[in-house]
Amino acid sequence: MAQPTALSPATRGSEFSPLLREIKSAGLLERRTAAYAMAIGINVVLMGLIWAGAAFLGSTWWVLLLAIPLGIVTTRAAFFGHDAGHQQIAGSRRLHDWIGLVHGNLLLGMSYGWWNDKHNRHHANPNHTDKDPDVGEGVLVWTLEQAEGRTGLHGWLSRNQALIFFPLLTLEGFNLKVSSIRFLLGRPRREARLELGLMAAHLVLYFGALFLIMSPGQAVLFALIHHMVFGLHLGSVFAPNHKGMEMPDGDTQWGHLEKQVLTSRNVNGGLVTDWMMGGLNYQIEHHLFPSMPRANLRFAQPIVREYCERIGMPYVSTGLIDSYRMGLRHLHEVGRELREQHA
Numbered sequence: 049m050a051q052p053t054a055l056s057p058a059t060r061g062s063e064f065s066p067l068l069r070e071i072k073s074a075g076l077l078e079r080r081t082a083a084y085a086m087a088i089g090i091n092v093v094l095m096g097l098i099w100a101g102a103a104f105l106g107s108t109w110w111v112l113l114l115a116i117p118l119g120i121v122t123t124r125a126a127f128f129g130h131d132a133g134h135q136q137i138a139g140s141r142r143l144h145d146w147i148g149l150v151h152g153n154l155l156l157g158m159s160y161g162w163w164n165d166k167h168n169r170h171h172a173n174p175n176h177t178d179k180d181p182d183v184g185e186g187v188l189v190w191t192l193e194q195a196e197g198r199t200g201l202h203g204w205l206s207r208n209q210a211l212i213f214f215p216l217l218t219l220e221g222f223n224l225k226v227s228s229i230r231f232l233l234g235r236p237r238r239e240a241r242l243e244l245g246l247m248a249a250h251l252v253l254y255f256g257a258l259f260l261i262m263s264p265g266q267a268v269l270f271a272l273i274h275h276m277v278f279g280l281h282l283g284s285v286f287a288p289n290h291k292g293m294e295m296p297d298g299d300t301q302w303g304h305l306e307k308q309v310l311t312s313r314n315v316n317g318g319l320v321t322d323w324m325m326g327g328l329n330y331q332i333e334h335h336l337f338p339s340m341p342r343a344n345l346r347f348a349q350p351i352v353r354e355y356c357e358r359i360g361m362p363y364v365s366t367g368l369i370d371s372y373r374m375g376l377r378h379l380h381e382v383g384r385e386l387r388e389q390h391a
Contacts, residue, residue: 064305064336067355071337076348080341084128084137088147091124095155099257102270107263115270119221119277125151126282127326127342133164134338153246157254159228161235161243171338175295175311183295187216188379191295195382207387210380217287220279285324288315288368289331291375308335309356313374314349314365321368322346332363 071077098118105111129151131137132144145160152160166181173179183190188209189198198206205212228247232240258267294310296302302310315321315329327342328334333352334345356363366374 070351076344077340080343081138083343088128091121094121102261112270115273116277119274122278123281125155131342136339136341153243154250157247157250158224159232159243162228162231175290177295177297189382195386203386207383209383210376217280217283218276220283221275285328287375288371292378309361313371315368315371316365
């Protein structure tokens with residue numbers, strides 16, 4: 049894992065300011081609304097073509113193959129919802145909310161409000177064991193303290209979590225819907241009405257189209273494959289970003305630059321990697337400047353890397369396979385004591 053740089057309290061709070069000025073002077077925080085409009089439009093067209101292809105193939109078994117590209121373009125829709133939540137696309141918060149609601153609730157059937165609440169807490173304290181919901185104790189555990197004393201099914205999951213991590217991601221598409229509904233049902237009815245209505249519309253349109261085009265068995269299989277591909281794709285994008293990096297606790301006193309850089313890891317690659325990962329392979333830059341348009345992240349990377357090198361801040365960027373290896377190694381190590389006790 050990256051080792052934190054020892055900085056005095058006097059410099060800890062001000063070290064981000066010179067980098068921010070440099071990024072602003074390069075114009076990298078300026079909106080790229082036209083580029084987003086084109087990208088969103090292309091994704092909507094692709095989604096429409098896939099559904100048109102499904103209607104053309106009808107109840108033949110070949111139609112199931114279209115669940116794979118549909119899983120990919122719906123992941124793209126999730127990326128646009130994510131970017132809307134970070135106010136990356138345009139200058140209006142209201143417009144961002146509608147983009148997020150359409151992509152999240154209507155197209156994906158998951159709550160934009162739930163995602164924003166969870167994701168903003170993650171950004172505020174990434175990898176913080178007490179404050180980041182992404183490393184809270186659940187099906188998986190991220191620290192030795194969380195793993196301690198786990199027995200039964202939870203114990204088995206913790207002992208084997210590195211082996212079952214990617215298979216578990218195939219369930220993430222379903223988990224997003226369930227977690228969204230639970231979140232919204234706990235909100236005041238007035239606040240949740242719009243989101244629940246859009247999610248209900250999604251379910252009616254989605255399953256209505258499936259059962260209209262296909263036989264019941266094919267419709268269920270199509271939905272399963274689609275959501276498994278979606279969950280695996282989306283989870284595989286978020287998995288390399290923080291797992292195996294520094295995990296601060298309540299005693300850690302870091303400034304913004306330390307908090308975001310030391311807990312994050314970039315994934316090397318070119319335009320294909322950028323497209324498949326929705327720009328989140330530039331995780332360090334995204335965490336430092338969450339409102340930066342996705343297309344600008346690759347231009348910010350050399351500036352941020354050079355600045356970190358100049359001040360002696362560790363900056364981690366690896367290949368995709370290495371990033372997964374680091375994350376899985378961390379999960380495996382967390383379950384080590386349980387495996388030894390069970391041997």
